[in-house]
Amino acid sequence: MNTLNNKRPKHLNLLKIKMPVSAVVSILHRVSGIILFLSIPYILWLLSQSTTTPEGFKSVNTLFNTTSGQLINIVLLWAVTHHFYAGLRFLLLDLNVGISREATIKIAWLVNLLVFITLIYLVVKVVL
Amino acid sequence: MSWQAHGYRAWFLQRVSALYIVLCLLFIIGFICISPINSFEQWRSFFYSPVTNILILLFFIAIMVHAWIGIRDVVLDYVHSVVLRLIVLNLLMAFLISMSVWAGYILFTLVKL
Numbered sequence: 001m002n003t004l005n006n007k008r009p010k011h012l013n014l015l016k017i018k019m020p021v022s023a024v025v026s027i028l029h030r031v032s033g034i035i036l037f038l039s040i041p042y043i044l045w046l047l048s049q050s051t052t053t054p055e056g057f058k059s060v061n062t063l064f065n066t067t068s069g070q071l072i073n074i075v076l077l078w079a080v081t082h083h084f085y086a087g088l089r090f091l092l093l094d095l096n097v098g099i100s101r102e103a104t105i106k107i108a109w110l111v112n113l114l115v116f117i118t119l120i121y122l123v124v125k126v127v128l
Numbered sequence: 129m130s131w132q133a134h135g136y137r138a139w140f141l142q143r144v145s146a147l148y149i150v151l152c153l154l155f156i157i158g159f160i161c162i163s164p165i166n167s168f169e170q171w172r173s174f175f176y177s178p179v180t181n182i183l184i185l186l187f188f189i190a191i192m193v194h195a196w197i198g199i200r201d202v203v204l205d206y207v208h209s210v211v212l213r214l215i216v217l218n219l220l221m222a223f224l225i226s227m228s229v230w231a232g233y234i235l236f237t238l239v240k241l
Contacts, residue, residue, distance in 0.1 A: 033198045040195065040227050048234045050171060057168035087146055094143070 022108040029086035032079035039076055064127075073127050074119075081118045085111045138197050145194040152187040175238035188231040192224050 019027075049056040063069040089111050092098055098107045165171045175181055199220055207213045 030202065033195075034202065037195050037199050040191070040224075044227060044230055044234065048230075050168075051175060051234070051238055054168040057171060084150065091143065091146070 020105060020108075021112070022104045025086050025089065025108040025111050028082055029090070032083040032086070035075065035079040036083060039079070042072075070127050074123055077122050077127065078115070078119055081122070082111075082115050085114050085118075138200075141193055142197045145190040145197075148190045149187065149194060152183065152190070155183075172238070175235070176240040178239050181235045181239050185232060185235050188228065188235075192228050196221065196224055 046060055050060040051057075064073065089107055092107065093104075098104060159174070163170070165174065175184075200217060203213060203216050203220070207216055
């Protein structure tokens with residue numbers, strides 16, 4: 001791995017690299033994955049809390065109506081939505097669909113658009 | 129020389145678990161759309177059937193598998209020291225296993241026979 005070209009230029013300053021939209025979608029897939037990973041205990045706590053007693057169910061309802069509860073829900077819904085659409089994009093790439101340069105950029109913008117629309121819908125319908 | 133097989137297996141498991149998670153999510157969302165949940169009793173009765181709970185348990189198992197492969201890849205990308213890698217990966221695995229046990233426990237207590 002290191003024997004071929006040891007002195008190749010390295011330029012990994014993320015603030016100086018201009019990334020194509022597909023790279024951003026890909027990085028956000030990772031970021032949303034980490035957020036979802038960290039949310040596992042929270043989700044399980046919500047499940048256990050809301051199913052054990054009627055009071056617990058009510059307390060989850062109350063939590064979902066507070067500003068911080070809504071903010072957390074929006075972040076988690078964004079993470080699920082982005083991870084879903086960007087994941088579908090990876091499945092398409094696996095099937096060799098849309099791997100030309102123009103197509104990857106189009107699909108990446110499509111992912112962003114679908115995430116935006118779905119998230120707006122979910123926030124209006126479910127969170128607020 | 130078994131690295132390739134491992135890589136392929138991880139890649140395959142990641143896709144299979146992803147598809148199952150998506151199908152399960154769509155099932156749950158569809159169910160809630162058809163019969164909206166407005167009370168504790170309605171929410172609780174969703175988990176009465178052992179069949180539903182087994183499907184949800186598989187859903188959690190798929191999430192744990194998917195989360196493990198995903199977080200493992202992230203750790204391998206950013207943590208380069210072998211010792212640190214081992215420590216971090218073991219901690220994350222312990223975390224995921226305890227989450228699975230908790231999920232199993234929650235679902236088990238909800239079944240009404």
